[in-house]
Amino acid sequence: MAKVGFTAAVLKEVNTLFGRYPQKVHALLPLLHIVQRENDGWLPPGWETYVAELCEVTVNHVRGVITFYNMYRDHPPGKYHIMVCTCVPCGLCGGVEILEHLEKRLAIHPGNTTADGLFSLEEAQCLAACDQAPLMMVNEDMQFRITPEEIDRWIGEVRAKKA
Ligand code: FES
CATH class of the missing domain: 1.10.10 (Arc Repressor Mutant, subunit A)
Structure with missing residues (x-):
């Protein structure tokens, strides 16, 4: 230990x-x-x-x-810990679809980490930026009005850097 x-x-x-x-x-x-x-x-x-x-x-x-509180973790997160808000305001603006897209793209469900340790995913409650939905938080950075295309580009960049 x-x-x-x-x-x-x-x-x-x-x-x-x-x-x-x-x-x-x-x-x-x-x-x-x-x-x-x-x-x-x-x-x-x-x-x-x-x-x-x-x-x-x-x-x-x-x-x-x-x-x-779900912001405390008893297991290691990925290098990039992604939180996606799916509360009603964000859910109505595509938050659920963003989470589903990430699940598909990373092949993990909320609570899990990718095998390479790069990404972990979490379904979040309100992240206090409802007017910027859909949004995700990566470590300490908020990404507002995020689209599946932007997510794909970002994941590609992170994986390319790792390679
Ligand atoms: S409901 Fe999603 S940030 Fe507030």
């Missing part, structure tokens, strides 16, 4: 974060984002306990938060 625990520099950042809240537990969500940032986008085994100790809560409390 890889080493669990922040570097001194990240611990300094975490202490600054704790300083913004009345209790450490209130910083749990951003703290989990920091863990993911430091671990290639996921929460490897052992980090729940470490975070629970930092926030002075039980491991079950941390586990409950991780399993409630």
Whole structure:
């Protein structure tokens, strides 16, 4: 198992974060984002306990938060983690078709990663850009009013870079 625990520099950042809240537990969500940032986008085994100790809560409390929000992952995402909103506003504007197109193009379903580890797919709830539908989020970047043709072009470019 890889080493669990922040570097001194990240611990300094975490202490600054704790300083913004009345209790450490209130910083749990951003703290989990920091863990993911430091671990290639996921929460490897052992980090729940470490975070629970930092926030002075039980491991079950941390586990409950991780399993409630779909932005936290207990398995590694692909290099490009793709989220597609299919809520009603986006669904009416082609979000479902975009997700189906990605499923077909990548030959995976939401929750899975391609065999080469390049792409992972997730069906998302509202990504707070309903007026730009259909949209997808790739890692931290939003791509608005996306079309199947643009998706094909982008996937082709990523795969060509890898080759
Ligand atoms: S419903 Fe899709 S971004 Fe809001």
